[in-house]
Amino acid sequence: MGLGLAALLFVSGCSRAPAPPSPEFEQASRRWTALYAQKLDEAYLDPSIGEIEAQLQRVPADSVDSAASQSLLQRIQQGRSRMQAAQDETRRAVASARTVPTLDPSQTNIPRPPEPERAEPVDAGLGDAGVIGGPQMGTPASELVAGFQGCFTRSVPVTVEGRGMRDTWQLSDRASCQLEYPSHRDTSLVIEDGRVLALLPKSAMRTVRRYEDGGAVPPDDAGR
Structure with a gap:
């Protein structure tokens, strides 16, 4: 009975308390929250994101905030990759739109549609009820x-x-x-x-x- 109690006390004395919360994580988390609230997904491409990542990487591995800092760091890196891919796709679409070939038949091999044939006017005579073409009384010379x-x-x-x-x-x-x-x-x-x-x-x-x-x-x- 006495030996068991001594062993229990020995094990308890060897356990080590986790490191305190990391000021680096607290500051990085606060900066990221404010930045994302302002710019939403555009925050992933903001120039200041590099400083936030650097702070997260300085969080000690034995800190209680270590897992949270790694999770936030991974989220930022994945979000940046996604936004950069979307940005590259937009640039390619714009470049493609600028290089669409013209539809001007004179600059392409597209055949020009035939001009519609103009019907010859029919002489309806002066007694026709329609409007008589050509100059009339009062027409400026x-x-x-x-x-x-x-x-x-x-x-x-x-x-x-x-x-x-x-x-x-x-x-x-x-x-x-x-x-x-x-x-x-x-x-x-x-x-x-x-x-x-x-x-x-x-x-x-x-x-x-x-x-x-x-x-x-x-x-x-x-x-x-």
């Missing part, structure tokens, strides 16, 4: 210069009774113009004050020849 596909050209001036000499324009003889503006065939566009005054059929216009003194040549003498 400036539009005749470059507008209407260049289908109208200057003609000879004419004398309008009660108004005097006026410039005229007429439809070009080009086939495309004749098809585009059929209602303006054999028509003179009389210009006044910079606008189309009237559209007159050429058949309704009368040619009067005059002598040098201004007198009109009689119809019977016009052919002499």
Whole structure:
């Protein structure tokens, strides 16, 4: 009985108490908690994370905080690897997007789609209920210069009774113009004050020849 008690006392006297909590772990843990609360997963890539890892590595192996420090250190290292991989993947995706080949047929081998064929306009006649294309009364004369596909050209001036000499324009003889503006065939566009005054059929216009003194040549003498 006495020997057993002595052995028990001897064993109890040989046990050693664990080392006290580590100030390094306490400080590193506090810094990490504040950093993660501020940046979430971005904290794994923060430049200050290296100092936190160094503090965790200085925690003594016999400290009561040793296991916790190793666990936090492993968590930080795994999180950093995961975030770096995600960052690298994002960079590759951006680089790939920047190198997508252009779809411009002039810069690739992609065949250019055929241009749609333009239907030739149909001559509906003046009695058609639709809108008549081309210049009308009131159209600015400036539009005749470059507008209407260049289908109208200057003609000879004419004398309008009660108004005097006026410039005229007429439809070009080009086939495309004749098809585009059929209602303006054999028509003179009389210009006044910079606008189309009237559209007159050429058949309704009368040619009067005059002598040098201004007198009109009689119809019977016009052919002499």
